[in-house]
Amino acid sequence: MKPHRSDTHVRLDSVTNxxxxxxxxxxxxxxxxxxxxxxxxxxxxxxxxxxxLVRPSGRSTSGYRLYSAADLARIHRVLIYRELGLSLDDIGALLDAPTVDMTVPLRLQRAQLLDRISRLQAMVDAVDRMIEAASAGTLLSAEEQVAIFGQRWKPSLAEGAHDRWGDTPQWAQYAERAAGMTPDDWQQIADNVVTLEHDLAAAKRAGVRPGSTEANALAERHRTSIDAYFDCTLSMQVCLGKKYAADPGFTAYYDAIEPGLTLWLRDIIDANARDRGVDPDSATWT
Incomplete structure (x- = not known):
């Protein structure tokens, strides 16, 4: 059986002719x-x-370079190998080798191309995950969301959050982080939130006063919990505290954990911000 000739071999013969x-x-x-x-x-x-790499074979009577048919054939080979991604040094060594086994550099280049395709596909997959996270708010299924965040969690909350903040830089940052999160990552975040809410409720019941060392530490833990989604400044946290107190949905959520927790959480956030040089009355989403 006659051995198969690659397209590159055929092209080499064609350009040489x-x-x-x-x-x-x-x-x-x-x-x-x-x-x-x-x-x-x-x-x-x-x-x-x-x-x-390619030296002209002749000179004119005036000393100008003249390229022969063999020189042009060598140039065309250089162009083909460059298209395959080989360096000029590698091309020169290949063309000047006593016996040329074209399969060696071609197999090497094929391996490099496959590696590049793999890396590009991984990038495409990451972008797809970011698009999905940006649109849906999370890559978790509805069942996974309830299993991780508890029976009180409503998957529609993620859609509502996207409708409200989907065009903000913070949502873009959240989507980028969410795209790389696994269910285990989300479970760790959820566990941390449950622990924080338990500690907030216990401090509220114990009469911990806003502005105290203990209250300020809890306010910072709350801000750190927001940092899991996007970088949250003190000023942003103050705006969130005001939102909790003004939004019936948020109020119902926190007050179900401990009566009056919503306003107390807002107050410890404000007091902590004030101690750190941020005026809660003039705080903006920055």
Missing amino acids: NALDDAAGPGGLTVGATASRVEVTVRTLHHWDAIG
Whole structure:
């Protein structure tokens, strides 16, 4: 059976034959004509001559470079190998080797291309996950959300959050982080929130006063819990505390944990911000 010839082998033969047909007689082509014929710059041909990659075989009576049919064939081989991604040094070594096994560099280049395809596919997958996270609010299924966040959690809350904040930089940051989170990551976040809410409720029942060391530490833990989604400044946290107190949904959520917890949480957030140089009355979402 006749061995299979790759497209690259066929192309090499084709360009070699074309080069032989196009050579301008025994004198050859000038550097300008050669550059035009092979569609590279004169400067490129000069560079290849200087590094010994493609040296013209002849000179005119005036001393100008003249490229023969064999020179053009070598140039075309250089262009093909460059298209495959080989360096000029590797191309020179390949062309000047006593016996040329074309499969060696081609197999190497194939492996490199497959690796690049794999990395690009991973990037595409990551972008797809970011798009999905940005649109849906989370990559968890409805069942996974309830299992992780508890029976009080409503999957529609994620959609509502997207409708409310989907065009903000913070949502974009959240989507980027959410795209890389696994169910185990979400479970850790949920467990931390449950612990924080338990400690907030216990402190409220114990009469911990806003502005105290203990209250400020809890306020900072609350801000850190927001940092899991996006970078939350003191000023942003104050705005969130006000939102909790003004929104019936948030109020019902926190007050179900401990009566009056919503307003107390807002107050410890404000007091902590004030102690750290942020005026709660003039705080903005920055």
